[in-house]
Structure formats: C-alpha cells, structure tokens
Amino acid sequence: MLGPRASAALALLRSCRLCPRRCGVDRSGGETGFCGVGRLARVASHGPHFGEEDCLVGRGGSGTIFFSGCNLACAFCQNEDISRRSRPGDEVTTRELADLMLDLQSQGCCNINFVTPSHVVPQILDALPLAVEGGLSLPLVYNSGGYDSSEALALLQGVVDIYMPDLKFWDPAEADRLCGAPDYPEAARAAVGIMRAQVGDLRLSPGGLAQRGLLVRHLVLPGGLAGTREWMAFLASEISPNTYVNLMDQYRPCADASVHPELERPLEPDEYRQALDHARAAGISRFGARNADSVRMLLRRLAARGLEPDGGIG
Ligand code: SF4
Numbered sequence: 001m002l003g004p005r006a007s008a009a010l011a012l013l014r015s016c017r018l019c020p021r022r023c024g025v026d027r028s029g030g031e032t033g034f035c036g037v038g039r040l041a042r043v044a045s046h047g048p049h050f051g052e053e054d055c056l057v058g059r060g061g062s063g064t065i066f067f068s069g070c071n072l073a074c075a076f077c078q079n080e081d082i083s084r085r086s087r088p089g090d091e092v093t094t095r096e097l098a099d100l101m102l103d104l105q106s107q108g109c110c111n112i113n114f115v116t117p118s119h120v121v122p123q124i125l126d127a128l129p130l131a132v133e134g135g136l137s138l139p140l141v142y143n144s145g146g147y148d149s150s151e152a153l154a155l156l157q158g159v160v161d162i163y164m165p166d167l168k169f170w171d172p173a174e175a176d177r178l179c180g181a182p183d184y185p186e187a188a189r190a191a192v193g194i195m196r197a198q199v200g201d202l203r204l205s206p207g208g209l210a211q212r213g214l215l216v217r218h219l220v221l222p223g224g225l226a227g228t229r230e231w232m233a234f235l236a237s238e239i240s241p242n243t244y245v246n247l248m249d250q251y252r253p254c255a256d257a258s259v260h261p262e263l264e265r266p267l268e269p270d271e272y273r274q275a276l277d278h279a280r281a282a283g284i285s286r287f288g289a290r291n292a293d294s295v296r297m298l299l300r301r302l303a304a305r306g307l308e309p310d311g312g313i314g
Helices: 002-011 094-106 118-133 150-156 172-179 184-199 228-239 255-259 269-282 292-304
Strands: 041-049 062-067 090-092 112-115 140-143 210-219 244-248
Touching: 002 118, 002 150, 041 094, 041 118, 062 094, 090 094, 094 112, 094 118, 118 150, 150 184, 172 184, 184 210, 184 228, 210 228, 228 244, 228 269, 244 269
Parallel strands: 062 112, 112 140, 210 244
Antiparallel strands: 041 062, 041 090
C-alpha cells in the first residue's frame, strides 16, 4: 500500500514542492533548498525520549527520530544547530531509517516520533514498508512545526496515527519577521484542519497513552507575539473544542532572539496565565503537558484561576 505513496512523494522532490515553500530545487538530484536537505534524510539523533508529553512517553519513552534541517527559521529556535546551522548527523538510506524505527521498538518505546519531518515525508514513506515488514507495529507520531502542505499530508493519510503540530504565529507579518514564512498562518491553519480530519480528536488508552488523534502544541511567546488568543479561538471554533492542547510556557531567548528586543526575556507568569484564560474562554478544556512536574504546575495554575481541566492531562 505504501509503495505508490512513496513514489508519489519522491516525485515531489524533483522540483521540490513538498512543503509550502515550494523551492523548486531538484532534491532527487542532490540539490538543496531552504530546508538544506537533499535526496536522503539526515538524522541528528534517535532514542527513547522522556521529555515529551506524558501521554507519549509511558514507561518506555517516546521513540524519537530527530531529523536535521527544517523548513522554518524561527528566530528563537532551541535547536538552531540541528535545524539550520551545521545540520549534524548522518544521511540515512531507506534501510537504515527503517532499522532506526525497529531499534526504537526493540528498546521498548511507546511510539515512533518523527521530529521535524515536514521536509522528509518521502523518505519516511519509503522506509515504512521495510519497517513494517520487519515487525514495526507502534503508533506513528508526526511532530512538525505545522508548515505542511496539503499534498504531503494527503500522502500521510492512514499512515500517521498522531499528528502533533506546533502552532507558531497567527499574524503573517510576525511569521515573516520571526520565521521567514509570511504564509505560515494560512498554511498551518489548513494543515491542522487536514490533520484533524484524518485522525480526529486525541484518544487516550485507559492507561493514558495517546493512541490516535490530534495533539496541538503552542509555545506562548512574550508580548502575545504568537497570537495565542487567536489560535485558541480558531482551534475551538474551526477544528474542535475537544482539541488536546499543550500550551507551553518554557520560552527562553535562544538563537537570534537577541535581534528582537521583545524576545530577549523569558515569558512572564502573568502572560502564561493570560494564555490559559484565552484558551478556556475560547472553549478549550483538554490540556496536556510535557512531564509530571509540568502537569502538577499546570494543575496548580488552573486551580489558582478557579479552572478545572475536564479533559485528560497527560
Ligand atoms: S521541503 Fe525543503 S526544498 Fe522542498 S519546498 Fe520545503 S523547504 Fe524547499
């Protein structure tokens, strides 16, 4: 079933229009565009990861495969070296990528978590049949920045179990200034709609593990630069009020943040509380967090605001 998909996806690399940037370079011939990656995917690291949302971690950790390169250029990127500077790691063949997935499964991971996958969808689709033939049976997590094309997402229908887009900027001018993609808001809104249509709201097992569905991340930025109020209203009204949201409070100045004075400081507690208020006022009630400490902190914050989560926190 996946063979024709991989072929169709690999064809998108010839004059690359895999993601909304549509660079037009011939990646199948080794050229590179904005993401800096050619025909073969480059893997910066892989292994069980215990810092993801609790519903992805379980006992064995989330089996992350961290791809080098990125189709965005966030000014405050915490992984700038991997995303756009040296882009470390080895290029991997189809067989090697499949073996990485099988290795993570043999280590007891709960899922395979493709981190920053938007520019390597064809390579993933090419490797999956080999991994499945080798016994891969774990849920697949697509952990992207939300800058995904409808063409790439169509090829992932029925393949991805859990979509985890990190929704960044609502305002096109801020998206242009801070991640070099003025069409980011429009593209990300379309992408999250397609993701939700494919997998529905996030479903958890009785033990609290994510099985299938949409899990949205949103990093709250100083000064409301991410457009949290607008994103939460959009999710509740246009996607689903049952959207499972990890409203992240860990913004710290990194990379080129110092170029932008308003990003030179951490998030204030009041700004995070206001973001929670926006989410609740919009009708969002399912909040996730990244580890037990964060969950406890989030519960305290909700309680302090007189708010009780009526969905799972995991
Ligand atoms: S995947 Fe890379 S080369 Fe292709 S359009 Fe996107 S940024 Fe450009």
